[in-house]
Amino acid sequence: MFSNEYDVIVVGAGHAGSEAAAAAANLGSKTLLVTMNLQTIAQMSCNPAMGGIAKGQIVREIDALGGYSGIISDNTAIQFRMLNMSKGPAMWSPRVQSDRMRFAEAWRLKLESTPNLDFYQEMVGGIIVENGVVKGVRTSLGLEIFGKTVVLTNGTFLNGLIHIGEKQFGGGRAGEKAATGITKDLVDLGFEAGRMKTGTPPRVDGRSLDFSKMMEQAGDENPEKFSYSDETKPLTKQRSCYITHTSLEVHDVLREGFDRSPMFNGSIQSLGPRYCPSIEDKINRFADKERHQIFVEPEGWDTVECYVNGFSTSLPEDVQFKALRRVEGFENVKFFRPGYAIEYDFFPPTQLKHTLETKLVSGLFFAGQINGTTGYEEAASQGLMAGINAHLLSAERDPFILRRDEAYIGVLVDDLITKGTEEPYRMFTSRAEYRTLLRQDNADFRLTPKSYEIGLATEARMRRMETKEKKSSDFVQFFKDTSVPAEEINKIFQRRNSALVGQSDKMFKFFSRPEVTMEDMKTIDSVVQFIEENELDPEVVQQAEIQVKYSGYIEKEKNNADKLNRLEGLKIPPNFDYSKLKSLSYEAREKLSKIRPVTVSQASRISGVSPNDVSVLLVYMGR
Structure with a gap:
C-alpha cells in the first residue's frame, strides 16, 4: 500500500495538520495526511469561531502566506466582527462566528482538491527513527509508512483523558478515542513530556432558550473578511450571538458540586489555560464577582445547536444542568451534551528549533497543542510553518523562519522555543513588542513576498x-x-x-x-x-x-526593531560550551545549554538570562 517514500507525512488532521499538509503539498512535496477519522478533518472541538484578539492577526498572516484558514473561515462564516475598534489599529482584531459543520466540510474538500496529497485513516502508534533521523511512522495495524520528514500534530489525543465530575474515560475529544504509543516512543528517544488540561462548555438546544431575555450581539454593519484574496466575499447576511450572565444563585449551585469536581478533588493536577478558565475556576478565583458573562453562540446557519461560551466546566453533568437552568434565558434549557475537561500529553517546545523541527531527531516536526499551545489559530500557524519547513528540509533548501518584528507567528514560535510554557500558551497583542508593525491590515505587505519567494503564495x-x-x-x-x-x-x-x-x-x-x-x-x-x-x-x-x-x-x-535585529546576526556556534564562561550566572549557563539559542538575540529572550549574561556573551563574541 505504501511502497514509495513520502517527502512529508503529517500525523493528525486538526487545524495544525490540515495547514501543514496543504502547505507541504502545495509546495510540491509528495505528502500523506494520516488521521484517526477522516470525517473529523479540521473539526472545531471547542467554540465555533476563528480569530479574535491577536488570533485574528494570525489568521490574516496565515492567509498572506498562502494558507487556507482565512479563506475557509470567510466561506463558512455566519457573523463578522472587528474587535477593539475603539482602540488604535494595532489592536484591531477580526473575528468570525463559523458554521461548524460547513467549516470542517470545506477544509476536507479543499484538501481533497490539493495535488500531491494522499490520505489514510488509521491511528499512528509509533515513530520510526534510525541513528537520530526520522524514517517514517508505524500504524496500529503494524503498517510501516516511510517518509523523509514527519510532522506530529496530535492535538489533545495523546493519552487523552476526559473528565466529567468523578467520571473519567479515555478520549481525544467527545466521541473519539485517545491516541496511544507515540508518547512512549518519544520518551524512549529522550524527549521530555508533560500533561496539560483544557475544557469545553455544554452544547445546548437553541429551541429551548429564551433569547428575549438576553442582549443581542449582532455582526458589523459593514463586515470585512479575513482573506486578502479574491476567492472570498464579505457576508451579506449574518446571524446574531447573545449575551447573558450568571448570578450568585448560579454560583451557589455550582459550588454544591465542588467536592465532585476533578479540578478540586485532585483528579486533575495539570495546568489549564489561565485566560480561558472554567466556570468553577472563575467563581473560585474571583469570589467577589456577582456575575460572569455568558456568550450564546449559534453553531451554524441551519442547526439549532448553541455553544455556551464562558461556561467551560468539568463538573458533574447534573450540577451543570441544574446551574445552567438558573441562568437568565436558560430556564428550560435542554442539553445536547455536557461540558468536560480533557488532559493530554504535550512536549515542552524548548526541545524544538525555530523551524519547529525537534533538536533530538532530525526530520521530526511538532505543531499545535503537542507544543503546549491552545487555540485553533495558534495551532494552524504552527502547522503552516512546520509544513513549509518539512518540505524545505526534504527538498534540501534553506529553512523559513519569521522574526518577531515580521509576524505574530514569529512571536509565537520564538516565545515557545526560547521561553517554553508551563500552561497552555495563548497569543495576545501584549506578547508582541512590535504590534504597531504587526497589524491585521498589513499582513499581506509583510508576508506575501516572503511566501511567494519560497513558492507558496501564488502569482x-x-x-x-x-x-x-x-x-x-x-x-x-x-x-x-x-x-x-x-x-x-x-x-x-x-x-x-x-x-x-x-x-x-x-x-x-x-x-x-x-x-x-x-x-x-x-x-x-x-x-x-x-x-x-x-x-x-x-x-x-x-x-x-x-x-x-x-x-x-x-x-x-522600525528603528527599534532594526537595533535589536543586529543581535540576530550574531550567531552562536552550534556546540558552544557555556560552562567555560564562568562570568555567566549558573541559571544562564543551565538554560543556554538546554535551549541552545542560535543567536545572541534569541539568548537574550530566554527566561533566566539577564542583561548582564547577554553582555558576557557579547564580550566573548567580540562585540
Whole structure:
C-alpha cells in the first residue's frame, strides 16, 4: 500500500495538520495526511469561531502566506466582527462566528482538491527513527509508512483523558478515542513530556432558550473578511450571538458540586489555560464577582445547536444542568451534551528549533497543542510553518523562519522555543513588542513576498498585493504633495473642536491630527477625485489612513526593531560550551545549554538570562 517514500507525512488532521499538509503539498512535496477519522478533518472541538484578539492577526498572516484558514473561515462564516475598534489599529482584531459543520466540510474538500496529497485513516502508534533521523511512522495495524520528514500534530489525543465530575474515560475529544504509543516512543528517544488540561462548555438546544431575555450581539454593519484574496466575499447576511450572565444563585449551585469536581478533588493536577478558565475556576478565583458573562453562540446557519461560551466546566453533568437552568434565558434549557475537561500529553517546545523541527531527531516536526499551545489559530500557524519547513528540509533548501518584528507567528514560535510554557500558551497583542508593525491590515505587505519567494503564495496573490501597496503609497504621497487652503481645512477643524490654522499647508500635516478622520478628508473635493480616478477600494483607503496617522509610531518601531535585529546576526556556534564562561550566572549557563539559542538575540529572550549574561556573551563574541 505504501511502497514509495513520502517527502512529508503529517500525523493528525486538526487545524495544525490540515495547514501543514496543504502547505507541504502545495509546495510540491509528495505528502500523506494520516488521521484517526477522516470525517473529523479540521473539526472545531471547542467554540465555533476563528480569530479574535491577536488570533485574528494570525489568521490574516496565515492567509498572506498562502494558507487556507482565512479563506475557509470567510466561506463558512455566519457573523463578522472587528474587535477593539475603539482602540488604535494595532489592536484591531477580526473575528468570525463559523458554521461548524460547513467549516470542517470545506477544509476536507479543499484538501481533497490539493495535488500531491494522499490520505489514510488509521491511528499512528509509533515513530520510526534510525541513528537520530526520522524514517517514517508505524500504524496500529503494524503498517510501516516511510517518509523523509514527519510532522506530529496530535492535538489533545495523546493519552487523552476526559473528565466529567468523578467520571473519567479515555478520549481525544467527545466521541473519539485517545491516541496511544507515540508518547512512549518519544520518551524512549529522550524527549521530555508533560500533561496539560483544557475544557469545553455544554452544547445546548437553541429551541429551548429564551433569547428575549438576553442582549443581542449582532455582526458589523459593514463586515470585512479575513482573506486578502479574491476567492472570498464579505457576508451579506449574518446571524446574531447573545449575551447573558450568571448570578450568585448560579454560583451557589455550582459550588454544591465542588467536592465532585476533578479540578478540586485532585483528579486533575495539570495546568489549564489561565485566560480561558472554567466556570468553577472563575467563581473560585474571583469570589467577589456577582456575575460572569455568558456568550450564546449559534453553531451554524441551519442547526439549532448553541455553544455556551464562558461556561467551560468539568463538573458533574447534573450540577451543570441544574446551574445552567438558573441562568437568565436558560430556564428550560435542554442539553445536547455536557461540558468536560480533557488532559493530554504535550512536549515542552524548548526541545524544538525555530523551524519547529525537534533538536533530538532530525526530520521530526511538532505543531499545535503537542507544543503546549491552545487555540485553533495558534495551532494552524504552527502547522503552516512546520509544513513549509518539512518540505524545505526534504527538498534540501534553506529553512523559513519569521522574526518577531515580521509576524505574530514569529512571536509565537520564538516565545515557545526560547521561553517554553508551563500552561497552555495563548497569543495576545501584549506578547508582541512590535504590534504597531504587526497589524491585521498589513499582513499581506509583510508576508506575501516572503511566501511567494519560497513558492507558496501564488502569482495572483503577489500581483494583487503589489497593486494594493502601490495604490496606498500613491495615496499617502498625494497627501504629502497636495496643499489645502486654511479656510477649507478650518471647516473640518471647527467641527472637530481642533485648533484652527492661519495658512494653507500640506494635507499630510493636517490629516495627522488624531481627531481628523478619513471621512473628514473626503469632504475635500480633490481627495474624493483622487479616490474615484484611481478606483481605490476601502482596503486601500484604510491602509493609507493608518500610514498617515501613525507614520511616526511606525518609523520609531522600525528603528527599534532594526537595533535589536543586529543581535540576530550574531550567531552562536552550534556546540558552544557555556560552562567555560564562568562570568555567566549558573541559571544562564543551565538554560543556554538546554535551549541552545542560535543567536545572541534569541539568548537574550530566554527566561533566566539577564542583561548582564547577554553582555558576557557579547564580550566573548567580540562585540
